Amino acid sequence: xxxxxxxSTVGKKTVMAVSGLIMLxxxxxxxxxxxxxxxxxxxxxxxxxxxxxxxxxxMHYEWTLWVIRVVxxxxxxxxxxxxxxxxxxDIRARPSKYVHKKPRASYATRTMRWGGIILGLFIVWHxxxxxxxxxxxxxxxxxxxxxxxxxxxxxxxxxxxxxxAMLAVGLHIRHGFWSAAQTLGxxxxxxxxxxxxxANVLALLLTAGFLAVPVGVMTGVVS
Amino acid sequence: xxLTLRVWRxxxxxxxxxxxxxxxxxxxxxxxxxEMLDTLNEELILKGEEPVAFDHDxxxxxxxxxxxxxxxxxxxxxxxxxxxxxxxSFKDGDTIDIxxxxxxxxPVIKDLVVDRxxxxxxxxxxxxxxxxxxxxxxxxxxxxxxxxxDFAFEHAECIGCGACVAACPNGAAMLFTxxxxxxxxxxxxxxxxxxxxxxxxxAQMDExxxxxxxxxxxxxxxxxxxxxxxxxxxxxxxxxxxTRKAAKK
Ligand code: HEM
Ligand code: SF4
Ligand code: FES
Numbered sequence: 001x002x003x004x005x006x007x008s009t010v011g012k013k014t015v016m017a018v019s020g021l022i023m024l025x026x027x028x029x030x031x032x033x034x035x036x037x038x039x040x041x042x043x044x045x046x047x048x049x050x051x052x053x054x055x056x057x058x059m060h061y062e063w064t065l066w067v068i069r070v071v072x073x074x075x076x077x078x079x080x081x082x083x084x085x086x087x088x089x090d091i092r093a094r095p096s097k098y099v100h101k102k103p104r105a106s107y108a109t110r111t112m113r114w115g116g117i118i119l120g121l122f123i124v125w126h127x128x129x130x131x132x133x134x135x136x137x138x139x140x141x142x143x144x145x146x147x148x149x150x151x152x153x154x155x156x157x158x159x160x161x162x163x164x165a166m167l168a169v170g171l172h173i174r175h176g177f178w179s180a181a182q183t184l185g186x187x188x189x190x191x192x193x194x195x196x197x198x199a200n201v202l203a204l205l206l207t208a209g210f211l212a213v214p215v216g217v218m219t220g221v222v223s
Numbered sequence: 224x225x226l227t228l229r230v231w232r233x234x235x236x237x238x239x240x241x242x243x244x245x246x247x248x249x250x251x252x253x254x255x256x257x258e259m260l261d262t263l264n265e266e267l268i269l270k271g272e273e274p275v276a277f278d279h280d281x282x283x284x285x286x287x288x289x290x291x292x293x294x295x296x297x298x299x300x301x302x303x304x305x306x307x308x309x310x311x312s313f314k315d316g317d318t319i320d321i322x323x324x325x326x327x328x329x330p331v332i333k334d335l336v337v338d339r340x341x342x343x344x345x346x347x348x349x350x351x352x353x354x355x356x357x358x359x360x361x362x363x364x365x366x367x368x369x370x371x372x373d374f375a376f377e378h379a380e381c382i383g384c385g386a387c388v389a390a391c392p393n394g395a396a397m398l399f400t401x402x403x404x405x406x407x408x409x410x411x412x413x414x415x416x417x418x419x420x421x422x423x424x425x426a427q428m429d430e431x432x433x434x435x436x437x438x439x440x441x442x443x444x445x446x447x448x449x450x451x452x453x454x455x456x457x458x459x460x461x462x463x464x465x466t467r468k469a470a471k472k
Contacts, residue, residue, distance in 0.1 A: 001470035009435035010462045086435045090393035093327045093434030100295040100320035109437040179438045185460025
C-alpha cells in the first residue's frame with residue numbers, strides 16, 4: 001500500500017497534507033510556548049528545561065524531546081520531498097505557456113512553492129541559530145534560551161529573516177490548511193466557509209503570535 | 224463588428240507554431256464564436272490560404288468537441304462552451320487571442336486542434352459500469368435516493384471538453400476524472416466497481432502525464448458545465464477509502 005500511495009499524485013498529496021498538519025500542530029504548540037517569554041527569563045528558561053524532562057520518570061531526560069524531533073524531521077523531509085516531486089511533475093505537465101497571460105491563474109500555487117522554499121531555508125537557519133547556536137550572533141549558551149532569543153532579535157538581520165519567514169508561514173497555512181482538508185476528503189460545499197475561516201484564523205494567530213516575540217524585543221518589552 | 228484575431232498556427236504535431244494576425248470584418252454580435260471563425264476560414268480559402276483547423280461538432284454545447292483558449296480563458300469569457308459563446312461578449316475593434324488547449328497530455332495536432340484521447344483512456348480505465356445485456360431494465364428496478372440522483376446528475380454533466388486541463392496551471396485532469404468517479408460511485412449501479420474505478424482511473428490519469436492538483440480552482444472556474452471544485456475533494460475521499468480497503472485485503 002505504501003508504494004501505491006507514494007507513486008500516485010493523489011497519494012503523494014496525502015503525504016503532504018498529513019505531514020503539513022503534523023507540522024501545523026507543532027507550530028501551534030511552539031507559538032504558545034514562545035509567548036512565555038513575556039513572563040520573564042526565569043519562567044521561559046524553566047519552560048525550556050521542562051521540555052527536556054516531559055514524560056519523566058517514564059521517559060529519560062530529553063527522550064520525549066527527541067521523539068518530537070524525529071517526528072518533525074520525518075514530517076519536514078516527507079513534506080519537502082513530495083512537494084518537490086509533485087511540483088516537478090506539474091511543471092512538466094504544462095510545458096508550453098499561453099501567449100495571452102493571466103497572472104492570477106497560479107497565484108496560490110506559486111506562493112506555496114516560494115513560501116515553502118523560504119520556510120525550508122528558515123527551518124535550517126532557525127535550528128543553527130537557536131538550537132545548536134552555530135550561527136548565533138551573541139554568546140550562545142545552551143539552557144539560557146531567553147538571552148539567546150533576545151540576542152537574535154537584537155540584530156537587524158535576525159529580525160528581517162524571522163519576520164519574512166513568519167509572513168510566509170501565515171500565507172502557507174492559509175492555503176495549506178484548506179488544501180489539506182480537500183486532499184484528505186473532508187471538505188464539502190457546506191463546510192467550505194468554515195474551513196476557510198479556520199484557515200484564516202490559524203494563519204493570523206500563528207503569524208501574530210510568532211511575531212510578538214521579535215516585536216517585544218525590538219520595543220524593549222523583552223530585554 | 225471589426226476584429227483583430229491573433230491565432231495559433233501550427234502545421235502539424237512536430238512543426239513549430241506561432242501566433243498569426245488576421246483582420247475580420249462584418250461580424251454580427253449574434254454570431255457564435257465558431258461562426259466568426261467560419262467567416263475567417265471562408266476568407267482564407269478564397270485567398271488560397273490554409274484555413275484555421277479547430278474542433279467542433281454539435282455546436283449546441285453538449286458534445287465537448289469545441290475547445291479554444293480565448294484571451295487566456297478556456298472557452299472564453301463566459302461560462303459556456305466556445306460554440307455557445309457569442310460575439311456580443313466582445314466589442315467592436317477588439318483584439319482576440321486564440322490558442323489551443325495547453326498540456327503535455329494534450330499534444331497539438333494542428334493549429335487549434337489537440338489530441339484528447341488521454342481522456343478516452345481514463346474513461347476506459349474505469350468510467351463505466353458492468354451490466355447484463357438484453358432488454359432495458361424497468362426504470363424503477365433499482366431505486367436511487369433523490370439526493371444521490373441529483374449528485375450523480377450534476378457530475379454526469381461533464382462533456383469531456385478538457386477546459387479544466389487547459390485552465391489548470393499544472394495541466395491536471397482531476398476535475399474531469401473526479402466528475403466521472405463521483406457520477407458513478409454514488410449510484411448503486413456503480414457500486415460493484417466502486418474501488419477499482421477510482422484507483423484505476425487515477426492511475427491512468429497519472430500514467431498519461433497530467434499534473435497533480437494544487438487546489439488553484441481554475442478548473443472549476445473554467446468548466447462550462449459547472450462541475451464544482453469539491454468534486455475533486457470527493458474523488459480524494461473515494462481514493463483514500465479504496466486504498467484503505469485494498470490494504471485490508
Ligand atoms: C520544508 C519546507 C516546506 C516546503 C518546501 C513546503 C512546500 C509546500 C508545497 C509546495 C505545498 C503544496 C501547495 C499546493 O498544493 O498548492 C505545501 C502544502 C502544505 N504545507 Fe507546506 N511546505 C513547507 C513547510 C511547511 C510547514 C512548516 C508547514 C506547517 C504548518 C506546512 C504545511 C502545509 C500544509 C498543511 C499543506 C497542505 C497540503 C495539501 O495541499 O493538501 N508546510 N507545502
Ligand atoms: S469537468 Fe468541465 S471542463 Fe473538465 S472536461 Fe468535464 S465539462 Fe469540460
Ligand atoms: S461543439 Fe459540441 S459542445 Fe461545442
